[in-house]
Amino acid sequence: MRTALLPGQWLVFGYEPHLVRDIAVDDELLVANRDRLALLAEGGSCIGRPFLIGPDGRADARVNGFFSSPRMRSRSPLTWAKYAQSLSMWFNFLHVLGRSWDEATVDDAESFKEWRITDSRNPSRVEPSTFVANLAALRSFYRWAAPRFGVVDPVAGEDDFDLAPRGARRNRVKWLDPAGYRRWRDLGLGGMSIDGRPDPAFRGRNEQRDCAFADGLYGSGLRLSEWASVVLPELSGDDPGRGYSTCRLADACAKGGYGHVYWLPRHALVDVLNYVEGARARIVRAAQRAGRYDVVDEKGFVLHSTDRDVVLRHSDGTQRKVSLNTLNPAQRRALYRMTKQGPEPLALWLNEDGQPRLPHSWEHTFQGANKRIAKLGLTNFTATPHMLRHSCALRWFAIGRLAYEKRFAHLTEEETKDFRQQFGDTWDLVAAYLGHRNPETTKRIYLEPFRALDVEILLQHVQDSAVQTFLADYLADHPLVRTDPLRRNP
16 A cells, blocks of 8 residues: 655555556556566565655665565564655655665765754654664665665664664764874775885775865865765865865755855865876876767856856857856766866766766775775774764864863963853854854764863863874773874873
């Protein structure tokens, strides 16, 4: 029986024998999938087994194969129905974002959790216990689908943003201090060996791109999907006199449509610009010579661009100015500009074949880096894209506290008590850096190691200390923070 979903969304059916026999000729969805429905009857009893049809009116055999798999055949019809409802809700959530289930990222899973539980725009919010049931279905599905179809598991729950409701999050590693991050990047992405020299066994071909992408995530605090959506005109030029470049994330690329200012450290910007002029330029030239851009739709050609707008050429010769703020990631990947050598993608991040890189592909990059580090003999030393966002927040909290320590070092004991009442000022700083509208979100999710920190203790620890040393010393034994495993303490 069909669930009550709107047209253009994923639809769920519960298989009944008469469903195939008595398909009405005017039921286009069922007629189009008659053969697939008939296959459900093979192999024994399957009354009540779910059958999902996508927004395009076609069934995805991979999705429906899950309900016919050994792990699901032994489940009860009630479990089938609950899992199908959870999966269809998740698929429809992704459909609104313009992504399919096999393109989902950890960021998408985080957004789904917040939408289900806390987002005021959702009139059907649920209790955390209800979301646990949704999460169980998603994890079961992706554990089955990920190894079979080579897709990223966005709800793995291993060393990344833990989707389980509060109370089940404490044993997860979510932070790297600055030294830990640099070690992870150099070993996992940069092809370095344990002794700090280039590893002759490293076979990576994209280390310049991958290190630049990771540095940008860690330095800016952006989400994976946000940083992956940047196009060339949005990059600023290098200014040696400035430590940070002020950039803007487009509304159409930001979580919840909330575009905001973000800041990119100069060293990260320089890495990106070097990638554009180095590895990326070589990839583009190779793709142009191979004619990979010759079939580009003319509607995607950019005649002129600024960091705010692009002027598009239509097939009839007319022109149209479009704000970059309104172009979502998929639309951005379709933009090309003409150079002397031929067409070139406007997207910043490219695959080896010269095509714009999909956000979920970066999950594979991080997984590969973690596997390489494990092979080098370092255990429990992994990172995910969202973990770098958490780590950025932790670093900026320390910077904020150091700034306040210098500013208020002259305070008396009574004045210090007043200062403690303004403890949220630092949270406001970090919230602004991460693009949070509410500092309470920052406190609750990102900075658990410092939530209960006394101001006096912090001031004592950071007196005349640099951020890197402070973080490495203060958080050396914290169960949720990983520092450089090769660091030698004096």
